[in-house]
Amino acid sequence: MKNQGGDIRDKTSLTGEEVIQLNFINDSGKYFFRKHNRQGMRSHVLEVLSTEDLQKETVGEIIDGIRLYPRAMPKYMLRILRNRFRTLEETLDEIKTYNLVLKFLGPECIALSNEFIVEYTLAGKSEIVLCGLQEYVHGAILDPWGLVGKNPLETFYQSRFPSETFDPTRTEKGRDSIATFVTRMRKMITESGYVTDLAGNGNLILTSSGDVKLVDINNIIQVSKDDTILLDDKGYPSCDKSIEVLWILEDKILKTANLSDDSLYSHFLSVQRLKKVRILEQEFFKSLSS
Numbered sequence: 001m002k003n004q005g006g007d008i009r010d011k012t013s014l015t016g017e018e019v020i021q022l023n024f025i026n027d028s029g030k031y032f033f034r035k036h037n038r039q040g041m042r043s044h045v046l047e048v049l050s051t052e053d054l055q056k057e058t059v060g061e062i063i064d065g066i067r068l069y070p071r072a073m074p075k076y077m078l079r080i081l082r083n084r085f086r087t088l089e090e091t092l093d094e095i096k097t098y099n100l101v102l103k104f105l106g107p108e109c110i111a112l113s114n115e116f117i118v119e120y121t122l123a124g125k126s127e128i129v130l131c132g133l134q135e136y137v138h139g140a141i142l143d144p145w146g147l148v149g150k151n152p153l154e155t156f157y158q159s160r161f162p163s164e165t166f167d168p169t170r171t172e173k174g175r176d177s178i179a180t181f182v183t184r185m186r187k188m189i190t191e192s193g194y195v196t197d198l199a200g201n202g203n204l205i206l207t208s209s210g211d212v213k214l215v216d217i218n219n220i221i222q223v224s225k226d227d228t229i230l231l232d233d234k235g236y237p238s239c240d241k242s243i244e245v246l247w248i249l250e251d252k253i254l255k256t257a258n259l260s261d262d263s264l265y266s267h268f269l270s271v272q273r274l275k276k277v278r279i280l281e282q283e284f285f286k287s288l289s290s
């Protein structure tokens with residue numbers, strides 16, 4: 001009997017075994033689903049591994065007479081959104097927002113996803129669930145608040161990819177990719193009035209070859225034009241924090257001149273506004289722990 005044990009949208013996590021039990025998953029036996037070690041609040045994120053790679057990880061493979069156990073790398077990420085869509089139109093609107101982000105950021109700056117709508121059956125009832133089969137981005141989390149040193153990008157590479165063969169152009173490539181990302185995101189803000197959540201943990205990943213990619217593609221927020229500090233569906237001031245991320249990237253990595261004259265940043269990063277945002281942020285973290 002498939003789909004036992006409650007609604008997947010309410011569960012804190014899903015195991016691979018639970019995923020293959022879902023009515024909309026056709027288990028061919030070629031792939032294995034594994035819960036990713038990082039999870040967010042809005043979706044279940046599962047690694048899609050080939051059974052062949054998993055076999056090598058568990059029983060090992062002999063290379064040059066030595067048995068090695070290479071970690072299986074995801075072929076894709078399966079994302080199952082927790083949203084409760086009431087109508088098909090609402091679900092299609094969610095896909096439209098992904099397409100909007102893709103239009104502005106382009107495939108270079110976003111982890112591409114094939115979004116698909118499924119009919120999820122539970123206790124004889126049918127529900128609409130949105131899933132995505134997404135490109136896996138192999139890299140390290142770019143934490144804007146963790147950028148340190150005179151040359152933060154080089155420090156980042158040294159600490160995050162210490163064993164990688166040193167590519168002397170990696171900092172330059174990373175910088176170029178971040179510059180492209182910032183320009184495109186700013187264009188999206190100006191032209192659409194929306195920004196994606198850049199502040200969430202792990203939302204931006206930088207690869208060892210210097211490509212920055214947004215992986216959290218389903219969290220798009222309206223940009224406030226006045227003094228109102230907009231909160232997202234979880235009560236977090238995502239818009240303000242995302243603009244702050246853009247500022248950090250420009251300030252610390254791109255070293256853009258005259259940032260204080262920039263109207264976007266002077267609006268969002270005024271001392272008074274920052275104070276209010278900090279209080280809202282603290283309230284959000286308090287609500288998580290209570």
Ligand SMILES: Nc1ncnc2c1ncn2[C@@H]1O[C@H](COP(=O)(O)OP(=O)(O)OP(=O)(O)O)[C@@H](O)[C@H]1O
Pocket residue numbers: 036038039040041042043044045077111134135136137138197200201202203204205215216217218219
């Ligand atoms: N395609 C991907 N490649 C690599 N890592 C990913 C990918 N998708 C998600 N992740 C990682 O999984 C974690 C959760 O992803 P994400 O932030 O998108 O979750 P969410 O539940 O959709 O959103 P939220 O963070 O808004 O609650 C993040 O740390 C992210 O880095």
Ligand SMILES: [Mg+2]
Pocket residue numbers: 040200201202203216
């Ligand atoms: Mg996230």
